[in-house]
Amino acid sequence: MNQPFVHPYLPNTAPESRQAMLDAVGAANVDEFYADVPADLRLGRDLDLPAPLVAEQDLTRHVGRLLNRNRPVEAGRSFLGAGTYNHAVPAVVDEVINRSEFLTAYAGEPYEDHGRFQALFQYQSLMGELLNQDVVNVPTYDGFQAAATSVAMAGRITGRRRVLLVSDAHPDKLSKVLDFVAPTIDLELVPTLDGTADLAAVVARLDEDTAAIWVETPSFTGALETAVAELADAAHSVGAILIVGTDPIGLGVLTPPADLGADIVHGDIQSLGLHPWFGGAHAGFIAVHDDTRFVMELPSRLFGLASTDVPGEYGFGDVAYDRTSFALREEGKEWVGTAAALWGIAAGVYLSLMGPQGMVDVGETILSRTAYAARVLSALPGVRLADSAVHFREFVLDLTDARLSAPQLVAALRAAGFEPGVVVGEQQLLVCVTEENTQSDIDSLADAVGAAIADTEENAA
Structure with a gap:
């Protein structure tokens, strides 16, 4: 011993x-x-x-x-969101990404590419079409990293420090961005007005030192920003950049931020064919127009298409490799290591399967079911919506006038087999609705919430 x-x-x-x-x-x-x-x-x-x-x-x-301690939740009875979402994943997505040439290839280098470069090029092309942007990167670690890099890019491009966050951002995302950009960026939060950007307050705080305005649409609470074009004009009037964080799952029905004046668009592709998996398979994207000032500030890899010596034959490989940390080493703008390329291939398969009409269908379904859920739940006694904004996929219920708190409601609903949402305040619950939640599922949730409220009132009496 x-x-x-x-x-x-x-x-x-x-x-x-x-x-x-x-x-x-x-x-x-x-x-x-x-x-x-x-x-x-x-x-x-x-x-x-x-x-x-x-x-x-x-x-x-x-x-x-240890694994048996995990408790699976029936898809239709889960209304959890807050960054990781239960969207439908076609079986062929898993079939493709489990192929050995994709699953086991480390990074897709030429010696073991086997089609990985081409698959990622096609992913970038599909994302570019969806976002109406010219250049989309190979996925970063996650959407939080994509947000942090986008903010850092704005500082490098403009040579300025001030960035105004004008939306309700995911708290964990905000924490990541603050940590990442602290040496070079002063991030200022502009309080929202009824769930969306307070345009007058934003304009009043703009000056010649502002590097960018950062918008999240949908926001952490699912609110859709209606003044993106106005915010873009305001940013550009002082030589600043408009950064927009979004979720691509909604762009079949929502106007792409680029069409409203966004210079840098970022987000997470977890909603595009990636399972929730106990916290999600996450990967981030950054998209810009074909502008050298922006493209050369992207630290992550880009794959492009090039002709070869054989007529009609094409190859796929790195674009502007000399700007990456692989080439610049310690002089690189940011370090880029192992990325989430496999998830990019998954998203590419998902987008190719869905096509334009499929993205319209899923977007309309989520938008309509979100509105329905918000209406029936806010009609319950003591329950109201936290704001009057238009919401996509998520919204916050305010339980101030009810006799039970958000944690108490979650405990009561879990006993009934539901995951009703994420507690974001003592009296506030963030509820998420995807295409996996049918109208019947939503009605069942409303009945269960109503029963929990009634039981609390009866016990109090």
């Missing part, structure tokens, strides 16, 4: 292996690697971990028990 433990799954834990590595780098012990970490930030003791499971079958059983 006095011998150091050699872990069965972690390499180089044997004492002789550890010593050989220390000797190779000239270190006396592992602690030297953490010399720059202040002592008060170190734990100062071993982690309190359970004994290792040295037999593979024991580990398999342990992990199986």
Whole structure:
């Protein structure tokens, strides 16, 4: 028992292996690697971990028990959203991305491409058509990263620091962006007015130091911005950029932000053929017009089409590779590492299957069911909508006049087999409706919410 433990799954834990590595780098012990970490930030003791499971079958059983703690929710009885959405995924999407040439290829380099470059080029082309933008990047890690990079790009392009956020952004997204751009951007929040941008307040805060106006439509609460064109004009009047965050699932029925004056459009493609998967498969996109000032500020990879020496034959590969961190190394504008290219292929398959009419159909379905759900739920006693904006997929219920709080309502509905939404305030619940929620599902939710309110009132009496 006095011998150091050699872990069965972690390499180089044997004492002789550890010593050989220390000797190779000239270190006396592992602690030297953490010399720059202040002592008060170190734990100062071993982690309190359970004994290792040295037999593979024991580990398999342990992990199986952990996974069995997950509780699946029937699609029609879940109204969860807030960034990860339960949209329908055609079976062929999973079939294609599970092909070995896509699933196991690391990044799609020429030596193991096998069609990966072409698939991502087609994804970019389909996204470009949907967004009505000329250039779309190979996916970033997620939509949060796409937002942060878009804001950073605006600062680099204009040489200015101030960016005005004029929408209710996802709190986690906002946290990511703030952390990412803090050294170069001063992000200022302009409070919304009844769910959407307060145009007068935004215009009053614009000046020659403003790099960009950042709009989210739909916003975190699902509100659709109606003044994108006016915000674009206001931004451009002072030499600033309009950045718009959006969700591509709605662009079959909603006007693309680029048509309203957006310079940079970003978002997440999770809604395009990617499952929720306990938090989602996420990937971000950034789209710009064919303007060198913008294209050369994109840090992520772009794939293009080029002719070859063989007439009628074409190849696919990097465009403007010299602007990436792969080429510039420490001089790169941002570091770009392993991206979410597989999810780009999934989204490309989804878009090709849906086609223009399919995107119209899914957009209309979500828009109409969102409106229906908002109407029937806000008609319940003590329940009202938090604002009067037009909403897509999500909206907030205000329970101030009800006798139960949002957490209490969630607990009551879970007991009835529903996930009614995400608590965003003591008296506020964010409800999400997708094409997976039928009118019957929505009616069942309304009945369950009404019953919970009635039970609370009866108990209070």
